[in-house]
Amino acid sequence: MKPQVEIYDTTLRDGSQGEGINFSVADKLRIAEKLDAFGVHYIEGGWPGSNPKDIEFFAQAKKKKFKNARLAAFGSTRKKGVPVEQDDQVRLLIEAATPVVTIFGKTSMLHVKEVLRCTPEENLAMIADTVKFLKDHGKFVIYDAEHCFDGYKLDPEYAVATWQAAEKAGADFVVLCDTNGGCLPVEVAEITKVALGKLNCPIGIHTHDDIGLGVANALVAIKAGVVHVQGTINGYGERTGNCNLTSVIPCIALKMKKTCVPAKSLPKLKEISQFVDEIANMRHNPRLPWVGSAAFAHKGGAHVNAVQKLTSSYEHIDPTLVGNQRTVLISDLAGRSNIVVKAQELGFKVTNDTPELKSILNRVKELEHEGYEFEAAEASLALLIGKSLKKREESFRVETYHVSMRRDVKESICEATVRVRVGDKVHHEVADGDGPVNALDGALRAALVKSFPKLEKITLTDYKVRILDTATGTAAKTRVLIQSTDGKRDWGTVGVSENIIEASLQALVDSMEFALLKK
Numbered sequence: 001m002k003p004q005v006e007i008y009d010t011t012l013r014d015g016s017q018g019e020g021i022n023f024s025v026a027d028k029l030r031i032a033e034k035l036d037a038f039g040v041h042y043i044e045g046g047w048p049g050s051n052p053k054d055i056e057f058f059a060q061a062k063k064k065k066f067k068n069a070r071l072a073a074f075g076s077t078r079k080k081g082v083p084v085e086q087d088d089q090v091r092l093l094i095e096a097a098t099p100v101v102t103i104f105g106k107t108s109m110l111h112v113k114e115v116l117r118c119t120p121e122e123n124l125a126m127i128a129d130t131v132k133f134l135k136d137h138g139k140f141v142i143y144d145a146e147h148c149f150d151g152y153k154l155d156p157e158y159a160v161a162t163w164q165a166a167e168k169a170g171a172d173f174v175v176l177c178d179t180n181g182g183c184l185p186v187e188v189a190e191i192t193k194v195a196l197g198k199l200n201c202p203i204g205i206h207t208h209d210d211i212g213l214g215v216a217n218a219l220v221a222i223k224a225g226v227v228h229v230q231g232t233i234n235g236y237g238e239r240t241g242n243c244n245l246t247s248v249i250p251c252i253a254l255k256m257k258k259t260c261v262p263a264k265s266l267p268k269l270k271e272i273s274q275f276v277d278e279i280a281n282m283r284h285n286p287r288l289p290w291v292g293s294a295a296f297a298h299k300g301g302a303h304v305n306a307v308q309k310l311t312s313s314y315e316h317i318d319p320t321l322v323g324n325q326r327t328v329l330i331s332d333l334a335g336r337s338n339i340v341v342k343a344q345e346l347g348f349k350v351t352n353d354t355p356e357l358k359s360i361l362n363r364v365k366e367l368e369h370e371g372y373e374f375e376a377a378e379a380s381l382a383l384l385i386g387k388s389l390k391k392r393e394e395s396f397r398v399e400t401y402h403v404s405m406r407r408d409v410k411e412s413i414c415e416a417t418v419r420v421r422v423g424d425k426v427h428h429e430v431a432d433g434d435g436p437v438n439a440l441d442g443a444l445r446a447a448l449v450k451s452f453p454k455l456e457k458i459t460l461t462d463y464k465v466r467i468l469d470t471a472t473g474t475a476a477k478t479r480v481l482i483q484s485t486d487g488k489r490d491w492g493t494v495g496v497s498e499n500i501i502e503a504s505l506q507a508l509v510d511s512m513e514f515a516l517l518k519k
Ligand SMILES: [Zn+2]
Pocket: 014, 179, 206, 208, 242
């Protein structure tokens, strides 16, 4: 069944022009496969005329079978003064062998005169010739009207003439582009309505986020009647980015109640967002609407209390609809409800009437005041709750440790010794490492493995240090957050001290303790 709004993904072309984004051909193929499985309708793979990597991408993509999406090659209208059949850039579009070709052309008289430096008539001919040539080669042609809104504001009559030139030459779609990303929703709505009145072919929208309105502008155009929206996963793109598909898709499906991607794909939205970040080697942005880890995180005590009674009280939708989840953050704003919810999540039998609740809450607030943070250190929190409920005996104790570093002309060496007591046994180990924390981790692990062989499998996956500035005038403190894994579970622990080695040891000890908890 034809969706009411088609999704055109340009992560691999417009998105790859974002700062810090660099996809290899293999990356692009993986993302294309994922997008196809997710159910977008078009995947713009690149601009073969702009770089050899994109030519290679299309050569490889030719061999793949896409189930849902049609692959599009992107390019521009022919050069001025060159017959279309002799234009190399246009020839490469045909050679990309995709079912769809998207070309952009100039709408704005300013660009025609100052950038292209050709006559208005020549620009119209460039649009028409190129569209017709691609149609004659059997392509489905999408015409991106560059600077569509700004061009219309400058010279409405000429802008309309450019769109009509594309339509008349056979374009299957005319897409209105807010290329500079600076238009307001009222302008986009108004000009979109004009375009709908002037054209008979279906119309699409392509927006940028320069003033934070990329998604809003796409939505008003859809409301006005366009049936095709272009954007990128996570809003990657030039400058501040493109219209974010991970926002616009759920807005279309859940807020406007129009069909776009298959309904079964919506719960995979967070997954595809994280997948693309992973491939791009970007940190996932916790504040992304809909799919960020903070999108449904509740922190204020009153909010948590209300959400427990009625989830819709502080949530605009059920987070699972887009594959996200509700989380409760523990912090010095925490009320009893946060602790109860969190403790239950961590597997403790705690209710609002548990007598130890007050002392746990006080302890958390005290530690947060000292600089601890439990939002990313749930394992440390679990140990604290366990201790307060007297459900937990200490498995081991670090009696003494020593860390040293020496450096000669050739290398620098860090060495750590640790003395650990396990019951009535004492283990004493030495290890060296790349740095003091690495050496300490090695020595602690070597000592503990003797009594607890399962610790052999534990590895550290992340180590973060933050210097806490103190308004109180005392010496600056260091907070260390460690992320560990045993291959199946991941957990975070925290340590705080004026001494970075001591803070690291606390987080390491908590990590090992947590690994030893039966689960
Ligand atoms: Zn763009």
